[in-house]
Amino acid sequence: MKQPELGIKLAALRKAKGLTQEELVDLCNISVRTIQRIETGEVMPRSYTVKTILAALGAEFEELALEDTTAHPLAEDAEAVQREERKEGGLPASLLSQLNLAVVFGVVYFILGFVEAAADMARFDGEMVFGEWGYILLKLVVLVSFLCFQQGFVVLGQCYNNYLLKAAAMLLMAASVVLLGYDVVSLFFASAAREAVLMGAAITYGVIGIVYAVALMRLQGVLGRAALFAGLFELVAASFFLTVVFAPIGLLVQAPAELLEILLLFKAIGLMKAQSGFLELA
Known part of the structure; x- marks a missing residue:
């Protein structure tokens, strides 16, 4: 699943749980700005970031059937995205x-x-x-x-x-x-x-x-x-x-x-x- 469909799906799952973006932040420890950018389709997150969000929402990774993890045209360059996601849980x-x-x-x-x-x-x-x-x-x-x-x-x-x-x-x-x-x-x-x-x-x-x-x-x-x-x-x-x-x-x-x-x-x-x-x- 590519952006912006991915962001729309994640936003729908969050709202179905009755959670605000700030409440989701407390559950998955990902910055609110990053969640906002994912939901609006500004960035294409890596699968481990999506997995963390889904775990907080009680959903399964496979449900989204991710088809591509390449960056969205509106996203930052790949290196900048990688730096940001490393802060959110990337594990060397x-x-x-x-x-x-x-x-x-x-x-x-x-x-x-x-x-x-x-x-x-x-x-x-x-x-x-x-x-x-x-x-x-x-x-x-x-x-x-x-x-x-x-x-x-x-x-x-x-x-x-x-x-x-x-x-x-x-x-x-x-x-x-x-x-x-x-x-x-x-x-x-x-x-x-x-x-x-x-x-x-x-x-x-x-x-x-x-x-x-x-x-x-x-x-x-x-x-x-x-x-x-x-x-x-x-x-x-x-x-x-x-x-x-x-x-x-x-x-x-x-x-x-x-x-x-x-x-x-x-x-x-x-x-x-x-x-x-x-x-x-x-």
Whole structure:
């Protein structure tokens, strides 16, 4: 299907759902100007852009039976269109590799999280089950796993113009680096302020967690209920962290949240690969 028929069809689907262009933007994270230009036939979008819009509208890609993806005569030159659509979710191979690594490291982080919790509890009781250097090594591996895992959400934020998610993931990464640094330093230098630091960390993770949760839920239009439930679990966990007293419960709630986030990354990879496949066939 060529323009302007494609734009007319997409506009009709949007109106049939009772959505304004601004409401559609919230669901698919594509700029309102781009949606306007597609609907008016000014540009011929690539198939992955159409797929994202259709997913938000609850329609199937095949329904449109795309016959040609060449630019409309009124469109900008092909290079300009490509630059604009790359901002809306085009995925270079390097970013796809980062998402694949994020899934792997997410699983590693999830498993090591239980080991880390046991080591921290033993340390709190005055025991070092792995010794000081074993504890430090464990912390470093956990940190690297977490950073690589969260990098996946930085990529998702970049691909779907969800800058809130990108910022929240980066803040979580920074907070984790600071906390690990304190954990390691405190092994060699006694600190009477450890409880205060842990309280501050719980509040920090709580505040960032709320932002992170909202950002995840904003992906619901593209990635479905997995994004919604991941966000809800993060929101509950963050709320417990903010109380400080019930922070341990927040850690328990984080476990299913992390599993859902791994699923979310896996689903995003599948969707992006499918979109790439449609692009090659178009």
